[in-house]
Amino acid sequence: MRKKLTPKTIEALPPAKGKRYEVWDELLPGFIVRVSSKGRKTWHLCARINKRRRRIKIGDYPILTLGEAREKARSIMRAAQLGRYVEKAETEDESGASTLGELVPQFIEFYAKPRNKDWKGSERILLKFSSLYSRPIDQIKRAEVVRVIDTILANGTPYRANRALAAIKKLFAWCLDRGTIEVNPTAALKLPTKEVARDRVLNDRELVVCWKAAEAEGFPFDKFTHMLILTGQRRGEVAGMRWSEIDFERAMWTIPAQRTKNGTQHTVPLAPHAVQILQAVPRFLNSDLVFTTSGKTPISGFGRHKARLDAEVGASDWRFHDIRRTVATNMAMMRVPPHVIEAILNHKTGIVSGVAAVYNRHAYLEEKREALEQWAGRIAELISKEASSRDASANSASLTNKGMVVSLPTGTS
Structure with a gap:
């Protein structure tokens, strides 16, 4: 989710209900606070360094205040743009940031529940992709998603394959909107089965x-x-x-x-x-x-x-x-x-x-x-x-x- 981060906002962030979740700062692009299930809050920066997108751990809250963490993030971004930033051990490959399994509970909590009364159905259908749960979200390829859909089709449930694809496409679109990924691998991927509207009427x-x-x-x-x-x-x-x-x-x-x-x-x-x-x-x-x-x-x-x-x-x-x-x-x-x-x-x-x-x-x-x-x-x-x-x-x-x-x-x- 995106919010204007303030000291009050940071203080009020609740522990994650499932896996960790992230809040992206509206004031400084790429600046993030990550919240764990135990309530631990850490500062991170997502930035492009040497033509590669990186996630850099800045420090922990409240050891580093919001102002201090944001200023450190600005310094890193400034150094990176001037070509002076030297990558250190705290730099993480963005691909290791969040796995699909970590993001599904966040998607359900922050996107599906407020918009969909059948959010439990979305939660169930996303379990079809459990084989990809351990994969970093930005490393999942279009072909991997297609393989899961093909497996559902092979089980003789074409409409479920449609529902599964629709659910994972929403999740990837949500991740793209949050900045978790840069490219949606399911973009323009068509439904595997053409659905025919039911016309059954009881005589x-x-x-x-x-x-x-x-x-x-x-x-x-x-x-x-x-x-x-x-x-x-x-x-x-x-x-x-x-x-x-x-x-x-x-x-x-x-x-x-x-x-x-x-x-x-x-x-x-x-x-x-x-x-x-x-x-x-x-x-x-x-x-x-x-x-x-x-x-x-x-x-x-x-x-x-x-x-x-x-x-x-x-x-x-x-x-x-x-x-x-x-x-x-x-x-x-x-x-x-x-x-x-x-x-x-x-x-x-x-x-x-x-x-x-x-x-x-x-x-x-x-x-x-x-x-x-x-x-x-x-x-x-x-x-x-x-x-x-x-x-x-x-x-x-x-x-x-x-x-x-x-x-x-x-x-x-």
Whole structure:
């Protein structure tokens, strides 16, 4: 990271949570303070000497104050530019400064966590490059990164290879911005696999079977799956639903910004059927979580739940996220306007943008309610039709078993 180094800043720097980290001075280019996991602070200078980039250890804090260390750094830079600097034992090759393994925790802490809610996913995907963790960051070659990506591809996971490359490219770009490296070896490196946007939509039969199969699961997955279908919201948002987010009087669910993918507070009107489902959910004492089996954490085990649904649906090529696309597709068929569908899904696609997006933040509430109630009615209709069809089949089978065959008059359809 870069900061204007002051005595107060230096004093307040916390010990590293993982490996050491560095803070680069905004006033004097190349002047750095390095902080270890034990809180030790050392002064360094990165400078080009005799046409080679070097890291020079200046001394330790507080033995050398900020002013003294900065002045010593200036003297070294001045001598180097005049060709008078003589390299000493304290000079380190810049390549030995920080390894990839040392920089990954810093990248996660200072870059990924503040910007990405799925920073743990980034942390996991960067483990794919653990074979390079011992390598100095500026010695890692483009070919080495490509070899790791090729290994992931060879394991039959092309999309994971894309995610891994995207993660390491961000890390190298972050290092370049901080001045840790001079050249990004992954610059202009293309994704190994062209991704095809998913277009899977559950048909009416699959939707009904999914609903009924979830019903047979019992709490909490029955009501969780039903709310997923009725609201069209993301799996994590529904699974993490809080009682404090629900206004039963107004039949409204407000998802706070910190729980939405795009960081924008989202209001979801609840159809009467959705309200009935939530009112039937058992509550854990002193717990704000709606879907939980412990009262402490939201439900998990979606993979096992999905496998059981697959067996009933008769297909495994769908994901929970495809339910959102199914809801949107059906709403479009019901002639719900695109901007209302986008508002229900909490998408930012440019249909409403600029100043209008700011002033329309709380708009379309009634339109969203009408669309979601219409959708809930459609679900009820599909389930009712399926039940009637099942009853009719059962009656027909019963009559046949009794030897009663009913013939329709000629011409009757």
